[in-house]
Amino acid sequence: MIIILARVLEEKEKDDLQEGLKKKGIRLHFLEVGKEKTIAVTEKSFPVQEWIPSHWLERIVEVDTPFQLANRAFTSSRTVIRIKDVEIGGDTLTVIAGPCAVESRDQLFRIAEVVKRTGAHILRGGAFKPRTSPYSFQGLGEEGLEILARAREEFGLPVITEATSPENAYLVAQYANIIQIGARNMQNFDLLKRVGSLGKPVLLKRGMSATIEDFLLAAEYILSLGNFQVILCERGIRGIEKMTRNTLDLTAIPLVKDLSHLPIVVDPSHGTGLREKVIPMARAAVACGADGVMVEVHTHPEEALSDGPQSLYPEQFRRLMNELEVVSILVGKELRKHREQPRAESSVATPSHPLRVAFLGEVGSFSSQVARRSFPEAEPLPCGNFREIFEKVQERIAAYGIVPLENTITGSIHHNFDLLLEFPQIFVVGERFIRVSQHLGIFPGTSRDSLRVLFAHPQGFAQCSRFLESLRGVKVMNVGNTEEAARRAAEFGEGSGCISSEEAILKYGLHIVEEEIEDNPRNFTRFIIISTSFQPSQDHDKVSCVFALENRPGSLYEALGIFARRQVNLLKLESRPQPGKPWEYLFYIDWEGNLKEECYRELLTELSAKAIFLRVLGSYHNAWKK
Ligand code: PEP
Ligand code: MN
Numbered sequence: 213m214i215i216i217l218a219r220v221l222e223e224k225e226k227d228d229l230q231e232g233l234k235k236k237g238i239r240l241h242f243l244e245v246g247k248e249k250t251i252a253v254t255e256k257s258f259p260v261q262e263w264i265p266s267h268w269l270e271r272i273v274e275v276d277t278p279f280q281l282a283n284r285a286f287t288s289s290r291t292v293i294r295i296k297d298v299e300i301g302g303d304t305l306t307v308i309a310g311p312c313a314v315e316s317r318d319q320l321f322r323i324a325e326v327v328k329r330t331g332a333h334i335l336r337g338g339a340f341k342p343r344t345s346p347y348s349f350q351g352l353g354e355e356g357l358e359i360l361a362r363a364r365e366e367f368g369l370p371v372i373t374e375a376t377s378p379e380n381a382y383l384v385a386q387y388a389n390i391i392q393i394g395a396r397n398m399q400n401f402d403l404l405k406r407v408g409s410l411g412k413p414v415l416l417k418r419g420m421s422a423t424i425e426d427f428l429l430a431a432e433y434i435l436s437l438g439n440f441q442v443i444l445c446e447r448g449i450r451g452i453e454k455m456t457r458n459t460l461d462l463t464a465i466p467l468v469k470d471l472s473h474l475p476i477v478v479d480p481s482h483g484t485g486l487r488e489k490v491i492p493m494a495r496a497a498v499a500c501g502a503d504g505v506m507v508e509v510h511t512h513p514e515e516a517l518s519d520g521p522q523s524l525y526p527e528q529f530r531r532l533m534n535e536l537e538v539v540s541i542l543v544g545k546e547l548r549k550h551r552e553q554p555r556a557e558s559s560v561a562t563p564s565h566p567l568r569v570a571f572l573g574e575v576g577s578f579s580s581q582v583a584r585r586s587f588p589e590a591e592p593l594p595c596g597n598f599r600e601i602f603e604k605v606q607e608r609i610a611a612y613g614i615v616p617l618e619n620t621i622t623g624s625i626h627h628n629f630d631l632l633l634e635f636p637q638i639f640v641v642g643e644r645f646i647r648v649s650q651h652l653g654i655f656p657g658t659s660r661d662s663l664r665v666l667f668a669h670p671q672g673f674a675q676c677s678r679f680l681e682s683l684r685g686v687k688v689m690n691v692g693n694t695e696e697a698a699r700r701a702a703e704f705g706e707g708s709g710c711i712s713s714e715e716a717i718l719k720y721g722l723h724i725v726e727e728e729i730e731d732n733p734r735n736f737t738r739f740i741i742i743s744t745s746f747q748p749s750q751d752h753d754k755v756s757c758v759f760a761l762e763n764r765p766g767s768l769y770e771a772l773g774i775f776a777r778r779q780v781n782l783l784k785l786e787s788r789p790q791p792g793k794p795w796e797y798l799f800y801i802d803w804e805g806n807l808k809e810e811c812y813r814e815l816l817t818e819l820s821a822k823a824i825f826l827r828v829l830g831s832y833h834n835a836w837k838k
Contacts, residue, residue, distance in 0.1 A: 216270045273285050284470070298333045301503050303546060304585075305540040307506075307533065330530050340377075342396045371390075372391075382406070393417060408433060414434055416443070418464065446465065498540055576719050580594070581715070582739045601615055638744060646737055647736055651714055652679070655722060666710065667698075709725075752807070758827050770822060
């Protein structure tokens with residue numbers, strides 16, 4: 213049982229309570245949280261009101277598992293750990309990468325450069341190594357910690373490293389952003405208590421023979437000292453299989469997600485012991501709901517002083533990142549590669565002129581989710597229609613705009629292609645894909661059968677056309693965006709429902725009665741990020757243009773030949789009527805290339821000589837690329 217008190221108890225008050233309850237065989241464990249609260253945890257329930265004045269009580273949580281503060285019932289939201297601009301938990305996927313052990317400054321810097329460039333969020337490296345054999349490399353100790361701290365400065369990545377004893381935990385905390393507790397130490401209770409009191413984020417690895425309950429009870433030790441920044445890590449357990457180093461228990465992920473609010477990441481390097489098996493197991497980990505992965509990477513694994521056979525080569529790590537980027541979208545998470553973290557551009561963001569991002573609808577719309585993921589620090593600027601987004605960006609009221617361009621079920625959103633043409637100072641500077649899950653939300657008390665009115669954005673209705681056919685006698689009402697659909701249903705009251713996002717449905721107190729009602733679960737929307745500042749960069753690999761050609765036989769064939777001769781891959785070709793010119797067309801084309809390179813600039817020169825009109829709409833990173 214967890215008792216949350218809305219005040220800090222005096223020592224005397226605690227002692228009196230403890231003394232009284234002792235006779236009943238009950239012991240309270242007290243934690244002070246901030247300056248206003250006390251939390252008391254007991255193994256056995258008791259009639260709290262008889263012992264504690266009701267005006268002290270904020271909340272009582274009855275928990276039916278031995279782990280209590282780790283139980284999901286303790287908080288209504290999932291725990292998200294934040295280290296500067298890196299998050300673990302929530303709707304992002306976090307990648308921790310680096311060598312098993314810090315071997316030298318050169319070795320760590322070389323690897324850190326690779327993992328940073330490839331988009332990892334956190335740098336790992338052991339300085340105190342708990343090795344099975346006393347004759348194996350034991351780590352560089354404090355020298356290793358110093359090298360890690362220098363790498364953090366040089367590469368701007370937070371660092372994680374292991375503490376192996378209560379004695380070195382304090383030292384590790386001086387250098388690391390996250391303290392790792394290794395599998396061999398999961399039940400080193402003195403160490404757990406020490407890191408519980410240090411107040412730094414802790415990554416707790418599952419012991420080799422630990423059950424999920426043991427694992428969560430180990431986390432409970434840290435939480436019970438008031439440190440709620442705990443990240444769990446599944447790293448494989450001892451099974452009967454000898455071909456792999458351990459048996460990676462991915463069932464732990466959905467189990468832990470049901471039982472606990474704590475984030476959980478997966479370490480497929482120690483989980484398999486085999487570098488070739490790391491990528492498939494990392495993909496599986498993300499697919500079953502992990503909040504992140506931790507992998508070992510080495511530039512020269514054959515020379516590594518520990519765990520070389522399971523360390524990825526830089527090229528494999530690059531592939532892993534690309535694959536996880538794609539898989540994460542499928543489960544509603546997003547791998548925001550570190551290099552793509554939005555930069556608050558000094559020209560557009562100053563204290564008196566903050567970074568704003570314009571999008572359609574209110575918070576809760578799919579566009580707002582993309583805005584938040586792309587620019588977590590920016591001030592949201594909700595707009596009433598797409599034109600307004602373009603205007604706000606053109607007038608530099610917003611630095612960026614978020615605009616949907618295409619959906620996998622309903623196709624292109626033509627109006628936005630036209631707006632791109634109409635605003636010649638606006639460019640596409642990025643793209644994002646999100647999986648769109650539509651749900652049926654209804655007003656409390658209304659049943660599916662008593663539903664009379666259904667609100668949705670036309671895109672929502674179009675994506676759920678088969679579901680709509682199954683509803684009889686329901687009036688459908690078009691609204692301007694996904695969030696508005698839920699709001700209007702809530703205002704309408706009894707008999708109403710909406711097709712909307714989970715976030716919007718819950719925001720307005722409606723109930724989700726049917727989930728994922730879109731015609732096809734592979735329902736993705738491609739959003740573009742627009743801005744007036746256009747800067748092709750080295751890591752861009754996608755270009756968008758629009759052109760018009762003479763109306764004569766072979767002109768499109770010749771234009772496309774310019775791409776074919778250079779072996780340039782086309783990603784999309786869309787024709788749209790030219791405004792004011794009946795039966796004449798514009799071609800919107802997306803292709804793989806980088807405008808920083810001469811050969812692609814030559815391609816454009818050749819195309820512009822053939823076309824009667826050509827405009828480059830943008831240069832950015834292809835967010836769907838495998
Ligand atoms: C490590 O992460 O390098 C490590 C020693 O892992 P584990 O504790 O899972 O064996
Ligand atoms: Mn290792």
